[in-house]
Amino acid sequence: MLSLTCPHCGPRDETEFSCGGESHIERPGVEASDETWADYLFVRDNPRGVTFERWHHRFGCGAWFNVARDTVSHEIKTVYPMGAPRPTTP
Amino acid sequence: MMQRYSFLSLAGHALRGHRAWPQAWRSPQPKPAYDVVIVGGGGHGLATAYYLAKNHGVRNVAVFEKGWIGGGNTGRNTTVVRSNYLFPESARFYDHSLKLYEGLSRELNFNIMLSQRGMVTLAHSRHDIDAQRRWANAMRINGIDSDLLTREDVRRLVPRLDYAPDARLPVLGGFTQPRAGTARHDAVAWGYARAADALGVDIIQNCEVTGFDIGADGVRAVKTSLGLIGVGRVGLAVAGHSSVLARTLGFRLPVQSYALQAMVSEPIKPLLDTVVLSPSAGIYVSQSDKGELVIGGGLDLYASYAQRGNLPTAEQVIAGLITLFPSFSRLRMLRQWAGVVDVVHDSTPILGRSPVPGVFLNCGWGTGGFKAIPAGGWCFAHLLAKNESHPLATGFGLDRFTSGALIDEAAASGIAH
Numbered sequence: 001m002l003s004l005t006c007p008h009c010g011p012r013d014e015t016e017f018s019c020g021g022e023s024h025i026e027r028p029g030v031e032a033s034d035e036t037w038a039d040y041l042f043v044r045d046n047p048r049g050v051t052f053e054r055w056h057h058r059f060g061c062g063a064w065f066n067v068a069r070d071t072v073s074h075e076i077k078t079v080y081p082m083g084a085p086r087p088t089t090p
Numbered sequence: 091m092m093q094r095y096s097f098l099s100l101a102g103h104a105l106r107g108h109r110a111w112p113q114a115w116r117s118p119q120p121k122p123a124y125d126v127v128i129v130g131g132g133g134h135g136l137a138t139a140y141y142l143a144k145n146h147g148v149r150n151v152a153v154f155e156k157g158w159i160g161g162g163n164t165g166r167n168t169t170v171v172r173s174n175y176l177f178p179e180s181a182r183f184y185d186h187s188l189k190l191y192e193g194l195s196r197e198l199n200f201n202i203m204l205s206q207r208g209m210v211t212l213a214h215s216r217h218d219i220d221a222q223r224r225w226a227n228a229m230r231i232n233g234i235d236s237d238l239l240t241r242e243d244v245r246r247l248v249p250r251l252d253y254a255p256d257a258r259l260p261v262l263g264g265f266t267q268p269r270a271g272t273a274r275h276d277a278v279a280w281g282y283a284r285a286a287d288a289l290g291v292d293i294i295q296n297c298e299v300t301g302f303d304i305g306a307d308g309v310r311a312v313k314t315s316l317g318l319i320g321v322g323r324v325g326l327a328v329a330g331h332s333s334v335l336a337r338t339l340g341f342r343l344p345v346q347s348y349a350l351q352a353m354v355s356e357p358i359k360p361l362l363d364t365v366v367l368s369p370s371a372g373i374y375v376s377q378s379d380k381g382e383l384v385i386g387g388g389l390d391l392y393a394s395y396a397q398r399g400n401l402p403t404a405e406q407v408i409a410g411l412i413t414l415f416p417s418f419s420r421l422r423m424l425r426q427w428a429g430v431v432d433v434v435h436d437s438t439p440i441l442g443r444s445p446v447p448g449v450f451l452n453c454g455w456g457t458g459g460f461k462a463i464p465a466g467g468w469c470f471a472h473l474l475a476k477n478e479s480h481p482l483a484t485g486f487g488l489d490r491f492t493s494g495a496l497i498d499e500a501a502a503s504g505i506a507h
Contacts, residue, residue, distance in 0.1 A: 001400065001401045001402060002400070013402075014400070014402060015402050018391065019391055019392035019393075021346070021393075022393075034492045034493070034494075035492055037492075038344070038491045038492040039342075041435075041491075042344035042434075042435055042491045043342045043343065043344050043491070044333075044342065044343075044344070044345070044346055045333070045342060046333035046342075046343070046345055046346050046347055046393065047333070047334075047337075048331070048333075048334045048347075048395045051393050053392070053393065069392075069393075071347070071393050071394055071395045071396070072394075072395045072396055073396070074394065074396060
């Protein structure tokens with residue numbers, strides 16, 4: 001069971017949250033090529049190690065926030081707000 | 091020379107106290123170079139090596155496996171085989187796989203313990219009934235066996251379900267694919283390994299591929315923990331770790347890795363002789379030859395490379411099981427584990443060229459790679475030998491994500507992930 005720290009509500013069990021997938025993906029403009037569009041829709045970093053992802057406090061305050069998490073140990077490195085740049089993690 | 095397994099060889103070895111059985115396959119040192127190197131000694135990698143040698147006469151082949159063969163998802167799935175897919179492309183492919191499974195014990199001279207006990211998909215609502223009528227009829231149009239079931243039919247096949255008037259998930263009917271069933275997953279890996287080895291394929295275990303040497307004309311060598319190995323072509327068949335190898339090759343994939351868990355109960359006397367799937371409960375269950383109930387469910391819904399599985403999903407799966415079968419509530423669970431699966435948006439595999447010349451992809455099987463092993467190997471061998479897609483897998487290339495020609499089986503995978 002993960003314990004995630006919601007920026008508003010503090011530490012809560014993972015069952016209160018849902019994961020919104022990889023963060024820091026920017027929507028391309030309407031003139032984007034098919035390749036750029038496919039990249040945006042489907043292609044992901046999917047790292048073995050630290051990943052940057054969005055989480056949603058779905059059964060709580062409803063806030064979205066970013067999490068840096070290790071995909072092997074599941075250790076949560078840091079929690080940071082939506083819109084903030086990708087942090088440097090150890 | 092491969093020793094043929096037969097009643098006579100068994101009797102002969104029994105008289106000698108079973109002390110003279112030869113190794114089922116060699117453990118060779120790698121040669122300096124191969125025509126084809128397959129990365130990943132799971133079912134798909136080993137089947138590919140076998141069909142390269144058998145169907146295409148390409149025998150200078152090595153399979154590199156960082157652990158032991160069949161130790162990844164091939165040994166971690168719930169052993170279900172079926173071809174109850176919705177769209178014609180998938181139906182053709184997966185039914186070819188099931189047909190190969192039907193002849194595989196004889197083909198490989200290795201008992202894969204195929205048991206075509208059927209798979210019953212349950213309908214718990216009017217919507218389920220309508221959707222399953224469409225599904226079962228689509229299968230028939232595609233030439234695959236399917237039968238719609240009434241509530242009484244289901245009751246006859248699976249008497250232990252909850253048929254009480256106040257059941258949380260009332261059983262209104264369902265449908266079945268009678269040719270679906272289970273096969274011994276380890277035996278599939280071992281059978282293909284032994285047969286490929288007999289045709290000259292080198293199976294190199296405990297040897298990790300860590301990178302690639304790429305020249306102007308494409309891949310030249312693979313870097314392994316046993317040194318640099320020259321190659322003509324490389325096939326990647328590493329399931330949930332495909333993105334990791336893609337990164338070393340300089341490209342990214344439309345793949346997300348998740349943990350998919352499964353569990354078995356303590357062994358009990360025979361009480362379930364079919365595979366039961368309930369999309370509404372989010373679980374499926376069968377009983378193994380040892381008597382254990384083998385239970386699977388949905389994905390752990392965040393990215394993971396951990397072969398563990400989280401507790402909330404395990405709890406959800408167990409809750410689904412006892413909602414369907416209240417009498418299972420006293421059973422103790424014996425083991426629980428997870429495999430790292432490679433999920434793509436349309437739940438259709440990726441079988442095709444990679445952006446690096448000479449490197450080919452076999453991935454994107456998501457939660458359903460085991461049933462696809464024979465056809466996956468068959469078509470991947472064709473691709474590696476001829477540098478063109480097999481007719482059964484023409485729509486499965488990476489280019490579909492750009493062209494938009496997705497084959498969206500996501501809804502047809504049985505479990506909503």
